[in-house]
Amino acid sequence: MATVALVGTQWGDEGKGKVIDILAAKADMVVRAQGGNNAGHTVVNGGVTYKLRLVPSGILYKGCDCIIAGGVVIDPKALLTELSDIASKGVRTEKLHIDERAHIILPYHLSLDALSEKARGGKDIGTTGRGIGPCYTDKAERSGIRMYDFIRPEIFKAKLFDRVATKNKIITSVYGGQALDAQAIYDEYKTYADELKKYVCDTSVLIYEAITSGKSVLLEGAQGTLLDLGCGTYPYVTSSYPISGGFCIGAGIGPTAINECIGIAKAYTTRVGKGPFPTELDDEIGETIRKVGAEFGTVTGRPRRCGWLDCVILRFAVRVNGLTSIALNKLDTLSGLKELKVCVAYKTDKKLTEHFPADIDELAHCQPVYETLPGFTEDISGVRKFEDLPVNAKKYVEFIEKQIGCRISMIGVGPDRNQCIYR
Numbered sequence: 001m002a003t004v005a006l007v008g009t010q011w012g013d014e015g016k017g018k019v020i021d022i023l024a025a026k027a028d029m030v031v032r033a034q035g036g037n038n039a040g041h042t043v044v045n046g047g048v049t050y051k052l053r054l055v056p057s058g059i060l061y062k063g064c065d066c067i068i069a070g071g072v073v074i075d076p077k078a079l080l081t082e083l084s085d086i087a088s089k090g091v092r093t094e095k096l097h098i099d100e101r102a103h104i105i106l107p108y109h110l111s112l113d114a115l116s117e118k119a120r121g122g123k124d125i126g127t128t129g130r131g132i133g134p135c136y137t138d139k140a141e142r143s144g145i146r147m148y149d150f151i152r153p154e155i156f157k158a159k160l161f162d163r164v165a166t167k168n169k170i171i172t173s174v175y176g177g178q179a180l181d182a183q184a185i186y187d188e189y190k191t192y193a194d195e196l197k198k199y200v201c202d203t204s205v206l207i208y209e210a211i212t213s214g215k216s217v218l219l220e221g222a223q224g225t226l227l228d229l230g231c232g233t234y235p236y237v238t239s240s241y242p243i244s245g246g247f248c249i250g251a252g253i254g255p256t257a258i259n260e261c262i263g264i265a266k267a268y269t270t271r272v273g274k275g276p277f278p279t280e281l282d283d284e285i286g287e288t289i290r291k292v293g294a295e296f297g298t299v300t301g302r303p304r305r306c307g308w309l310d311c312v313i314l315r316f317a318v319r320v321n322g323l324t325s326i327a328l329n330k331l332d333t334l335s336g337l338k339e340l341k342v343c344v345a346y347k348t349d350k351k352l353t354e355h356f357p358a359d360i361d362e363l364a365h366c367q368p369v370y371e372t373l374p375g376f377t378e379d380i381s382g383v384r385k386f387e388d389l390p391v392n393a394k395k396y397v398e399f400i401e402k403q404i405g406c407r408i409s410m411i412g413v414g415p416d417r418n419q420c421i422y423r
Contacts (some may be wrong), residue, residue: 003217005244008224009263009317011233011271012242012295013304014037015329016264017041020409021417022056028215029065031207032222033250034240036105036135037082038128039222039296044416048089049296053416054079056220059091061357065210066201069239070101071250073135073148076192078105099195099203099252100148106160107185108167110164115175125235136239138163150189151195152190157186176345204252211257219247219258225317226271234358236275244321262409263312263323270304271274271330276364278341279307294415295332308370310343311403316356318406328400329412331393332419337375342366342394344403373399381414386423 004023008014020045024030037053043048045060058064068074083093110132116134116290127133138144143163149155155392164182171177210217221240228231231243234311244261248254253254268289268340271278280286286306295304317323334340345354346366358362377391383389386397389411411421 002255003211003219005219005221005247005258005261007221007244007261007263007317007321007323008227008242008408009265009270009314009321009323009326010224011226011269011308012222012268013272013295014224014264015412016221017043017052017057018329018412018415018417018420019237019262019264020100020218021045021060021422022218022410023218024058025061026080026216027058027064027211027218028060029067029207029383030056030218030220031067031069031203031247031251032056032220033047033069033073033247034071034242035045035222035238036130036132037078039132039239041220041222050086050089050091052086053082055082055086055093055096058218058220059086059096061091062092065093065119065206066096067207067251068096068098068102069203069207072099073103073132073139073240074098075103075105075130076150076189078130078198082196096199097201097203097206098145098147098199101202102147103130103135103144104147104165105135106145106163107188108171109138111171111177111180112167112175113344115171119306125275126275129199133239147196147200149394151193151200153190155194156190156193160186160187160189164255199243199331207251207253209252211253219251221264225263225321225395226313228320231276231320233363236273236360246341251385260324261322261405263317263321263326263406264329265335266293266329267319268293268311269307269310269313270295272302272304276360276366277305277307278312278346278363278366279310280305281307285337288337292336293330307398308341308368309342310356310368311400312343312346312356313404314400314404314406315354318404322404325407325409326404327412328397328408329409331345331397331411332380332413334375334396336377340373341370342399342403344371344372345369371399380394381419383413384421386411386421389421
């Protein structure tokens with residue numbers, strides 16, 4: 001398998017957990033390189049459902065090293081809760097490693113996240129409220145607290161008290177919120193540090209040694225291309241870099257270390273939160289897709305906005321990620337629809353474009369240009385060979401490949417890891 005990167009090609013929630021789980025079974029190491037517990041993977045393994053947020057999916061496989069790399073922001077309390085949950089299901093965690101450079105989410109990040117969103121009023125971003133953005137803000141401002149600091153009590157205490165004093169001025173004076181108690185935070189979080197310090201090391205060394213020794217390394221993506229801080233639908237984005245280049249920064253590896261980049265897409269489009277969505281279906285079909293596809297957030301439980309597949313988005317994802325193939329999930333969700341529409345271009349100001357616009361205002365005025373294909377009604381959940389799919393299902397897949405110029409190598413036909421067609 002060499003070194004493989006998996007990235008979301010839409011607004012996240014593409015079913016990456018399933019594909020990651022399939023590939024993690026063959027990997028020697030699985031690396032999570034960006035984001036925080038604002039992202040989640042739902043993995044069904046052996047009939048048991050796991051909701052993973054920070055812990056890499058390789059944790060479900062004995063002997064697989066699991067890395068939470070330096071580009072991740074970590075809520076210690078949330079991580080320990082997650083570790084406790086998977087341990088209660090018989091999963092061992094001694095192969096977990098946390099990079100000493102990873103930044104820590106603290107209560108003032110959570111407070112500032114909620115207060116800033118409230119202050120935006122109707123112009124809020126629609127964050128998950130888990131302190132991700134404020135933590136990355138501190139990282140960029142060079143005032144963050146890293147895991148290296150967190151597990152050293154005296155260093156942690158000194159930095160924490162300094163940061164809380166500064167943050168309390170913002171919380172009370174700017175937002176009118178309640179000041180935080182630095183000592184109470186220290187007393188609580190020191191216990192978390194004591195529990196997590198056994199996992200902490202320089203993971204960039206472990207990753208490098210695994211790659212150079214020829215081991216199979218899986219770089220596990222979170223969120224999606226359109227949520228990328230640089231390339232996504234700014235400002236309705238996350239605070240890190242979910243595209244393939246983000247793995248280099250977050251994991252501490254060079255771009256030549258990545259041998260293959262697989263994009264994960266749904267057979268339709270969804271997004272959570274605010275922002276333009278050209279192919280959104282605010283009708284009975286959209287509601288049908290939401291119910292049949294169980295389109296509710298793994299972390300937040302929020303209902304996802306649903307729409308037809310957008311090939312303008314997928315072309316963009318192929319380009320900015322350098323995708324070598326795509327895994328297309330949830331084709332089974334579309335069974336029963338009489339016709340399937342696919343967006344092949346946008347129309348704006350009487351002009352047609354096949355390229356995704358950088359300007360969020362321009363995107364908001366884009367009208368999708370559709371091509372309509374016949375649907376299929378057959379139950380495909382038991383199909384394991386491409387040639388056994390209904391004719392119209394095969395035509396749908398082949399049409400997408402032609403539109404985006406990228407091979408579809410896997411097709412998901414159900415939630416279980418075994419419900420997959422390989423091409």
